[in-house]
Amino acid sequence: MIAWITRAIVLACLIGGLWLFDQSRAHRPRRIDIAREQGILLIANGTEPATLDPHLATGVPEHHIFDALFEGLVATTPEDPDANGPGAATHWETQDFVTWTFHLRKEGKWSDGTPLTAHDFVYSYHRILSPKLAAEYASMLFPMLNAEEFNKGQVTDFDKVGVVAIDDHTLRITLKGPAPYLPSMLKHYSWHPVPRHVIERFGRMDEPDTKWTRVGNLVGNGSFKLKEWRYTHSITVERNPHYWDAATVKLNEIVFIPIVSDATEERAFRDGQLHVTNTVPLPMVPVYRDRHPELFHEYPLLSTYFYRVNVTRKPFQDKRVRQALALAIDKETLIRNILRAGQKPATGFTPPGSGAGYEAPDLLRFDPEKARRLLAEAGYPAGKGFPRFDILINTMESHTVIAQAIQEMWKKNLGIPAGVLNQDWNVYLDNQRKLDYDVCRAGWVGDYLDPYTFLSIWQTGDGNNDTGWGNARYDELMQASLREKDTAKRMRILTEAETLLLDELPMLPIYWYVRNYLSRPEVRGLRSSLLEHRCYKAVYFADPATVSTP
């Protein structure tokens, strides 16, 4: 009897204690609300950055952080991150698109107060092109006169390279050939300035991997400066009072949070831990699009998802076979039923918006009839006799799903037997490079707003071609576009080149990427960008009273 009374008392105490605890905990303020009151933006950023040195980085997560820490000659504008607005330079001019003169603003400073001059830019280009630094994106600077030769060690005197500081605030850049798209290129972080006075304290200019990027040392000229770096936890940046446009900057801090799993990220967002996510898990895209449109954002990117075709192997040497493969893919259905994230079916290779005044040939449509006819012409009527081949992909659920769908389409529409071969990322890259595949999945991201960034990789022997395809006429057109001064003529040359490419089809374009992300409604000013540029000084928090928070 006593035993039962004891048990009852213990139970009552437990329940009472729990209820009290619940009362004290369930009404805590959410992390995003605390952060908003302090003017701190919590934004998820994909994978942990490999480095914070703009000359050594190659990834998108790093790109997003550099948009806060550094600023190039040309910068984003608050209204449109893809526009070419004044950055470290106030204005620039050119007569022939070969020689450009940039006028730097006199009040430009680094985040430690040191003045920013044209000599800093010369130093920076010298650094990234230094052979010993082994910077992967040094190739971004190759349009500059003698840059490639200097990087390869063929030219040893940097004075011969096409950049010179006329005075402290005037910079002249000389290119190999006319490039109207130079301002767009200059927004890329490989062209950003780096602080000589800090780098030289920690090592030589061309010594990769010194301590200059550690917290407390790193100095930049962007709207924010580095405050804290906790490995795989967060990178915090705070407002830079020396930034020339500091008056426009509204946020106090930005915290970049690396979350690799999209499911975990979405959960954190729902739990009130993030203001903005990096992506949206595929199954949740329709859910958010339909039920919470105020949280869901979607915008197109300058990237293409495509399949490479190994033209050195039978039967893919015959371009009719390749055309048949391309025309037999029903991209609309693929995107609508399987991907369902708003991607755009690719009717060509270069995505829309690739360049002002560029008319992309809008050629590829789903046409199973024509596909069958072409296949028959090539000697495989109704797919008879077509050898079995594999679609090579790297291991990822989305690639598998797409490959399986396309495999089905080829079987149904053409009667040919395709398999799906799934490999580890590194093995897959290796095989792609060695041309040890039949058809393989690939993606290409544009670096600047000009079709050349997409079309140049298909030249014979280009390091990113990887299909064995080469065409003398195509190479001729590409080289001609590099010499053409007239913008309209140049665009026509490029259109002709892409038309040729879409006739030869060493690759099968599938869709153009779209970026999906979630954002709290009180975050304003974060705009879409084809090139994934961000203008953080435009971002601010709306007054919570005016926002109906879900």
Place this chain on the structure above:
Amino acid sequence: MIRFLLSRTVQGIFVVLGVLCITFLLLRLAPGGPFQSERAVEPHIRARQEAHYGYDKPWFIQLARHIAGFATFNFPPSPKLKGMGVEEVIAQGFPISTAIAIPALLIALLIGVPLGTIAALRPNQLEDRGAMLLATLFICTPSMVLGPLLGMLFGLRLRWFNASGWYSADDWVLPAMTLGIIYSAYIARLTRGGLRETLAQDFIRTARAKGASLASVVFRHALKLACLPVLNYLGPTTAGLLTGSIVVETVFQIPGLGQHFVGAAVNRNYELAMACAAFYALLIVGFNLLVDLIQAILNPRIGFRS
């Protein structure tokens, strides 16, 4: 005693050395390397990168240089980790893993020992049956199931804690509870078993016959002896808590050493993977040594085995 310590230290060094070598060799066997990227890199640039990190030398020279580096605490730089050294990563990650492991251990003891004791003192009644049922249940619930369940219940539904992340001061609670609850089940069973066996022994019955109360008998005599199997279990457990928290760190998004290690292995970050593996080995060797020492002190009959 000194000989024991010395031999164990030497053994430990061998273990760590072996771990470094095996980790290095295995990762080298893996296809791909740290320099793979979808976008082709100019070959002359790639050659310079490899030269800087010493990847152009034959593998045994690389291994020797890495080992020399580790021995002198002059850790080799990693191409995947420019701007931060492996020692910084471990220095940041280890306190976080510890901040979860120690409360987990305490929770496991604080729940397990009393539960096991009560079960042993009221054999075959409600407390015993209930406690053992609970214990068995938790042993068979892996942390990858319990963790998300706790996260959803106490995080998303009840909103007592954050469902994931490492930002608030109390973010250690849910991960520690997940691990602690599961390990407490083992400890409860061990305590119950050990206590029942001890209580059935003659000298206890003698003491009771002489008039000692149950409480004093339990606390003064039985518990001390019953602790031995628990202690025996704790050695590998603590090491396991530190390393085996990988799942919990993944579920609750905690930037601990476990996550760093898995990430390093998957991303072919050789230097970080080697450093983490060697660190774990050091911890395990240290813990085994500690447990053996404590056991030898508590139970002189075991003595020091070489």
Place this chain on the structure above:
Amino acid sequence: MSAGAPSSPWVSAWRRLVRHRATVAAILFVVFLVALCVCGPWFSSYGQNDQDLNLKATSPSPAHWFGTDPLGRDLATRILYGGRISLLVGILATAVASVIGVIYGMIAGLAGKRTDSALMRFVDVLYAFPFITFVIILVVVFGREFWLIFVAIGAVEWLTMARVVRGQVLALKNLEFVTAARAYGAGFWHILFRHMLPNVLGIVIIYASLTVPGVMLLEAMLSFLGLGIQPPDASWGVLIREGADNLAVYPWMLIGPGLFFSATLLALNIIGDALRDALDPKSIQD
């Protein structure tokens, strides 16, 4: 354990085993589960990967006893296929570990003092290695090939088996039948396989039955971390991962596989404990 009349120790062990209802229930459950996982998929009207994108995720219903996942795949079928893989990995890895461990332990136990000492020192050193790290690296290195996963797991689990077998062999070494065998000139290997092996079988069975759940847990952990079985293939670890990711919106995705997994572990643990009691009444541990 005596090596006298051949059948009675096993028969009496079996009787001890089935004395408790819990053990019988556990054995029946495991048998039922294995049968279900092997044959069940043949009776299901869904394939392992049949997607139905219009259906998306639905909670359990008469058409789908355990519901569907966001791609419209029937979870009951996936759980059964997953069970195949998880059980297969469990059994095969345990088999690999047992074979290595038994041979190693028997050699160590029967060989001379120096060999024994060297072999066991190696085991001691390996024991100090952080296993999880090795399994992870092995799985990363060998590109997640299915058959390599259980080789990797088996390669780290053999140590306990080796130690235990060696202990048993040491105890048996000096018994009469071994001396007799030596007397009429039986060789080392002959003694090993003809005389030792049958007598260590009991202990091997006990430890194997305790290793299987441990191995399954390890496989589930690897798959959960994305290192073991890769989607769209399913093992229980993969299903639990998918369930954990979607727990807040589709709780049945975790509950189904979680229940199966926990129940299997429970049953295997009960059987293991009971085997230990049955085959060696003097508890070895605890």
